[in-house]
Amino acid sequence: MPKTIEEVVEVIRNHRCYSHPIFEHWADVGPSTEAIGALFHQIRCFCDATRPGWNFPAAVESLGLPDEGNLLQEIVESEEDHGPHLATMAGLILNRAAGTEICPDLFDQKSVESKLKNYSDHLLGELPGYDPESGLTIQARRARAVFDRRKHVDRDSTYRNLGTALALEMISNRHLIPGEKYCLVDSGHYGVNMTDPEMLYLVEHWGEIGAEQKHENNAMAAVGSLLNEETEPLIMQGVTDFLDSLASLWDVLDAALLKSGYRSEVLKSLAMV
Numbered sequence: 687m688p689k690t691i692e693e694v695v696e697v698i699r700n701h702r703c704y705s706h707p708i709f710e711h712w713a714d715v716g717p718s719t720e721a722i723g724a725l726f727h728q729i730r731c732f733c734d735a736t737r738p739g740w741n742f743p744a745a746v747e748s749l750g751l752p753d754e755g756n757l758l759q760e761i762v763e764s765e766e767d768h769g770p771h772l773a774t775m776a777g778l779i780l781n782r783a784a785g786t787e788i789c790p791d792l793f794d795q796k797s798v799e800s801k802l803k804n805y806s807d808h809l810l811g812e813l814p815g816y817d818p819e820s821g822l823t824i825q826a827r828r829a830r831a832v833f834d835r836r837k838h839v840d841r842d843s844t845y846r847n848l849g850t851a852l853a854l855e856m857i858s859n860r861h862l863i864p865g866e867k868y869c870l871v872d873s874g875h876y877g878v879n880m881t882d883p884e885m886l887y888l889v890e891h892w893g894e895i896g897a898e899q900k901h902e903n904n905a906m907a908a909v910g911s912l913l914n915e916e917t918e919p920l921i922m923q924g925v926t927d928f929l930d931s932l933a934s935l936w937d938v939l940d941a942a943l944l945k946s947g948y949r950s951e952v953l954k955s956l957a958m959v
């Protein structure tokens with residue numbers, strides 16, 4: 687018996703990526719401005735890789751599945767502009783954390799993003815496998831590479847991509863976006879709220895009417911209608927490739943920048959002993 691869509695969803699919910707403590711640790715630790723910049727650089731580079739659909743929606747259509755292809759195309763189209771919005775939010779958080787205008791123009795995406803990369807180079811540049819040109823950890827490169835498969839049009843890659851898409855949308859809607867809201871807004875560290883225009887990125891993604899809820903519904907509908915004995919192993923492979931690679935990225939960022947959840951005061955007091 688192949689898995690039902692509910693069982694696939696349950697596998698995703700039970701993966702450690704789905705409940706990774708990185709955002710709780712961010713709220714708990716209150717990282718330095720530099721660490722925030724490095725975190726945003728890695729996160730935004732990961733998110734960038736997840737937006738383009740490449741050949742994926744068309745490949746789904748060419749399997750004779752036009753409705754499912756359309757559902758995926760809708761997700762891709764709704765991702766437009768999210769890169770600039772994310773840069774604006776990151777710049778505002780940096781300014782608030784620093785207490786000074788280190789990003790004077792929050793709508794100058796390139797300049798904000800190059801500041802983020804500088805912080806990342808400074809704090810993470812010595813990690814094995816760090817690429818100085820892109821400023822990416824090896825874990826971020828692996829997480830991004832899962833989405834390169836969207837350039838392939840063969841049947842097996844396409845079913846794997848469907849599994850990846852479902853896991854991505856569930857993680858975005860249930861972990862990444864709520865996690866960002868928790869550490870950036872609810873923590874009170876940065877004095878921002880959801881009505882600030884610079885926080886548009888979160889507003890657009892979060893909650894029942896946010897983009898991610900719609901993406902999750904679309905991905906679930908597409909995968910649910912294609913799940914059978916033959917496609918299940920491929921779909922599950924795509925789920926696992928994505929969840930394992932993202933969990934590794936969260937692990938390295940958590941360990942390198944958030945001290946795996948230790949409060950900075952605790953670390954300081956340990957250092958004094």
Ligand SMILES: [Fe+2]
Pocket residue numbers: 764765768891897
């Ligand atoms: Fe987005």
Ligand SMILES: [Fe+2]
Pocket residue numbers: 854855858897898901
């Ligand atoms: Fe999404």
